Amino acid sequence: MGSPAPPAIDRILFTEEQVAARIREVAAEIGEKYRERDLKLIAVLKGAVFFLTELARAIEIPVKIDFLSISSFRGSAPGMVRIAKDLDEPIQNEDVLLIEDIVDTGFTTRFLLQTLAGREPRSLAICTLLDRTVRRIVQVPVEFRCFEIPDRFVVGCGLDYRQHYRNLRYIAAMNPDKGI
DSSP: OSSSTTEEEEEEEEHHHHHHHHHHHHHHHHHTTTTTEEEEEEEETTTTTHHHHHHHHHHOOOEEEEEEEEEEEETTTTOOEEEOOOOOOTTTEEEEEEEEEESSSSHHHHHHHHHHHOOOOEEEEEEEEEEGGGOOOOOOOOOEEEEESSSSSSEBBBBBBBTSSTTTTEEEEOOOOGOO
């Protein structure tokens, strides 16, 4: 695991080894489902980049990759987001797997699904590293998930606190009151 956890980390929820093993398992499920098909992975920047990289390396079928980025409207209701960086290529008639770092309330994921579905992909599914179903307000169809987590603030494997901790190789519950 390397160096000791930073002081703001309360506890490690999933070790580096657990994360890697679970990503390999999910990658095998994805490879089985999309065997003999052309699969495009679309990651939501910035958090999903770490998960996308490890997942894509573990999937044993050819994949294409694209990115989009979203941002919230200041002072808006939950899920009020806009696309800040759009896809580089069209997805019409493609099998698309939306890669998320975390699915929480479901508002943002629903927005992304509606936006991408309007572009007429052949199929559209969600794969997330973390699923926090306890906070779900809008139900979204998460087809592939690595871990379900409790209602805790988590960091690592792409998830951050004020742009810190993304590079941790494990997933940890954090106490934001302890600072960075």
